[in-house]
Amino acid sequence: MLARLRAEGLTSDQLAACFRRMLRIREFEEALGDLFTRNLLGGTSHFCIGQEACAVGVVGALRETDWLVSNHRGHGHLLARGLDPYRVMAELLGRTDGYCGGRGGSQHMCAMDLHFLGTNGITGGGIPIGTGAAWALRYQGRDEIVVVFFGDGASNQGTFHESLNMAALGKLPVLFVCENNGYGMSNPAASSVAVPHVADRAVAYSMPGQTVDGMDVVAVMQATQAMAERVRAGEGPALLELMTYRFCGHSKNDPRVYRTREEEATWGERDCLTVAAQSLRDRGAAEAEITRLREEAHQEMAAVVERALAAPTGDRDHALGGVYA
Amino acid sequence: MPEELRQIFYSKAVNEALDEELARDPNVALIGEDIGLYGGAFGVTRGLFEKYGPRRIQETPISENSFVGMAVGAAMLGLRPVVEIMFMDFIALALDQILNSAGKLHYMYNGQVSIPLVVRTPGGAKGGYGPSHSQMLSNLFVGVPGIKVVAPSSAAQVKGLLKSAIRDPNPVVFIENKRLYPQRGPVPEGEYVLPLEKAVVTPGEQVTVVAYSAMVPICLALREALLPRGISLEVVDLVSLQPLDRETIFASVRKTGRLVIVEEACVTGGVGAEVSALVAEHCLDALEAPIRRVGAADVPIASSIELEKFILPGADDVLRAVRGVLEW
Ligand SMILES: Cc1ncc(C[n+]2csc(CCOP(=O)(O)OP(=O)(O)O)c2C)c(N)n1
Numbered sequence: 001m002l003a004r005l006r007a008e009g010l011t012s013d014q015l016a017a018c019f020r021r022m023l024r025i026r027e028f029e030e031a032l033g034d035l036f037t038r039n040l041l042g043g044t045s046h047f048c049i050g051q052e053a054c055a056v057g058v059v060g061a062l063r064e065t066d067w068l069v070s071n072h073r074g075h076g077h078l079l080a081r082g083l084d085p086y087r088v089m090a091e092l093l094g095r096t097d098g099y100c101g102g103r104g105g106s107q108h109m110c111a112m113d114l115h116f117l118g119t120n121g122i123t124g125g126g127i128p129i130g131t132g133a134a135w136a137l138r139y140q141g142r143d144e145i146v147v148v149f150f151g152d153g154a155s156n157q158g159t160f161h162e163s164l165n166m167a168a169l170g171k172l173p174v175l176f177v178c179e180n181n182g183y184g185m186s187n188p189a190a191s192s193v194a195v196p197h198v199a200d201r202a203v204a205y206s207m208p209g210q211t212v213d214g215m216d217v218v219a220v221m222q223a224t225q226a227m228a229e230r231v232r233a234g235e236g237p238a239l240l241e242l243m244t245y246r247f248c249g250h251s252k253n254d255p256r257v258y259r260t261r262e263e264e265a266t267w268g269e270r271d272c273l274t275v276a277a278q279s280l281r282d283r284g285a286a287e288a289e290i291t292r293l294r295e296e297a298h299q300e301m302a303a304v305v306e307r308a309l310a311a312p313t314g315d316r317d318h319a320l321g322g323v324y325a
Numbered sequence: 326m327p328e329e330l331r332q333i334f335y336s337k338a339v340n341e342a343l344d345e346e347l348a349r350d351p352n353v354a355l356i357g358e359d360i361g362l363y364g365g366a367f368g369v370t371r372g373l374f375e376k377y378g379p380r381r382i383q384e385t386p387i388s389e390n391s392f393v394g395m396a397v398g399a400a401m402l403g404l405r406p407v408v409e410i411m412f413m414d415f416i417a418l419a420l421d422q423i424l425n426s427a428g429k430l431h432y433m434y435n436g437q438v439s440i441p442l443v444v445r446t447p448g449g450a451k452g453g454y455g456p457s458h459s460q461m462l463s464n465l466f467v468g469v470p471g472i473k474v475v476a477p478s479s480a481a482q483v484k485g486l487l488k489s490a491i492r493d494p495n496p497v498v499f500i501e502n503k504r505l506y507p508q509r510g511p512v513p514e515g516e517y518v519l520p521l522e523k524a525v526v527t528p529g530e531q532v533t534v535v536a537y538s539a540m541v542p543i544c545l546a547l548r549e550a551l552l553p554r555g556i557s558l559e560v561v562d563l564v565s566l567q568p569l570d571r572e573t574i575f576a577s578v579r580k581t582g583r584l585v586i587v588e589e590a591c592v593t594g595g596v597g598a599e600v601s602a603l604v605a606e607h608c609l610d611a612l613e614a615p616i617r618r619v620g621a622a623d624v625p626i627a628s629s630i631e632l633e634k635f636i637l638p639g640a641d642d643v644l645r646a647v648r649g650v651l652e653w
């Protein structure tokens with residue numbers, strides 16, 4: 001599938017599969033938001049509503065054995081990698097069926113068997129971890145690569161600069177993927193990143209940097225595939241910047257005072273789901289089919305929530321044990 | 326320790342442990358600044374780069390937080406990285422990855438990963454290095470779960486404990502000491518491992534002196550000096566600062582009824598404070614005098630060697646504290 005991608009784009013089936021994956025993430029996040037509204041969940045979560053094409057496009061262009069490192073906004077990455085939505089939801093709800101038995105939650109979720117090295121609650125904290133995983137892969141002579149997801153805000157952390165520098169020096173097999181959604185919490189990228197694009201920073205670390213439309217899942221896939229190939233071939237790391245937008249607040253309870261409703265509406269016209277649905281229509285998909293996919297994803301996630309809410313939480317031993325290996 | 330053992334420097338014993346573990350396990354790799362041909366700021370890794378090459382001895386730019394983070398990521402995929410932080414003060418730059426990644430991942434990922442990582446670093450003052458290069462920062466890790474902290478006090482210990490730390494499946498902050506590097510001691514050749522969590526007792530009767538790292542030789546010397554005067558100190562070398570070997574500490578205090586705690590770190594809020602609290606909590610009935618703590622004054626370590634002496638604890642301070650608990 002992937003070998004043909006660059007020359008011909010996606011087949012209609014492939015595009016439909018991407019659309020379906022993005023829908024499931026959107027519906028998962030909406031269902032989760034609803035749980036917060038109903039006060040059934042503690043803490044907070046960072047929804048990736050609007051950024052689904054980044055997760056689906058990037059992960060879809062990789063091998064299943066490639067490793068992923070994510071950040072605090074990681075539900076899309078988790079689901080795109082194929083984690084069971086039920087077990088992800090169970091983790092968010094602090095249930096023992098969750099991937100980390102409720103110890104990790106949204107920002108600390110890992111699935112080693114699916115080569116998912118974890119979401120991360122420290123902005124920029126995952127960047128050196130992914131770089132180190134790439135060091136280990138090279139050390140062990142393996143042909144997998146690592147993809148590290150982070151935001152525009154994280155690109156201002158020292159770890160971003162330190163890690164890109166070290167990855168470049170060691171020609172490590174790591175692809176850095178910045179989801180630039182225009183804001184780090186309330187802080188606009190324009191007032192926190194001193195260059196026009198995060199990808200411009202690649203120059204400082206002698207690696208290719210590219211800015212791509214993060215609302216177009218096909219463009220994301222194509223760019224990722226090209227960069228991943230290069231990284232896998234041993235040519236060193238690369239930096240991919242995906243221009244995107246979160247239609248939700250930074251986390252729950254964000255009144256979004258730092259941006260205008262007009263700006264949101266403008267981006268809304270380019271919602272990755274709208275873009276993908278239009279491509280499907282252009283290729284002759286029936287409206288009824290698109291509606292059916294939406295409905296299906298909605299039902300699936302409703303069932304996931306119901307099942308997860310009924311699952312048990314851990315006991316005292318589970319809370320207090322397991323600190324040391 | 327048998328007579329015939331050769332005497333080597335503490336720094337050489339570290340080197341020997343690294344060398345043997347590199348030879349034993351292909352997943353062991355060293356990572357840090359200037360640890361290659363240069364051999365590290367204190368010459369501890371000298372010769373290893375020539376022997377094992379750049380793949381096993383990974384030199385890094387000056388990026389402490391990220392190379393510790395890299396070591397964590399590599400440990401998740403099966404390496405056993407041994408990081409060198411040039412001076413313990415610089416560990417401040419890597420605390421995020423130590424506290425938030427190394428110490429938490431095993432628990433928060435519900436046992437899916439373990440982090441067999443060693444962060445070696447020389448703490449303590451050695452005369453004139455000044456505020457940013459002299460501190461014993463053992464205090465930083467008190468109350469940080471998920472990390473083991475070990476502070477060897479002799480050449481033999483540092484070899485045996487470092488080998489164990491490298492083989493341990495948990496992150497270990499391994500506190501060496503600049504003052505101990507040039508001290509010699511008898512060290513077994515070849516395979517020699519010591520348990521990470523066991524305090525070492527040099528027996529005595531009247532006062533328990535709990536110490537670690539470079540304060541141990543000072544307390545042992547004082548013990549020798551006081552024996553002819555009929556004062557018998559029991560020196561408990563903590564070895565492990567986290568977890569603490571509580572039973573050994575309690576047993577000693579129950580035996581002597583008097584406790585002096587000696588450390589090179591600031592007295593406030595550190596390992597000594599924790600030992601003191603534990604003993605007060607569990608052995609109050611056995612105490613015949615208030616607990617006394619000896620440590621660095623709560624000030625940065627001044628550069629001037631003369632000023633440094635006022636700040637750091639020495640044998641006189643320990644002696645005064647011992648007298649204090651005996652005469653109470
Ligand atoms: C070290 C650290 N500082 C601050 C925060 C609080 N925080 C969480 S996410 C975030 C914004 C991150 O922005 P960006 O990297 O652009 O990701 P986005 O949220 O936009 O996806 C902040 C400030 C944190 N979690 N960790």
Ligand SMILES: [Mg+2]
Nearest residue numbers: 151152183184
């Ligand atoms: Mg952002």
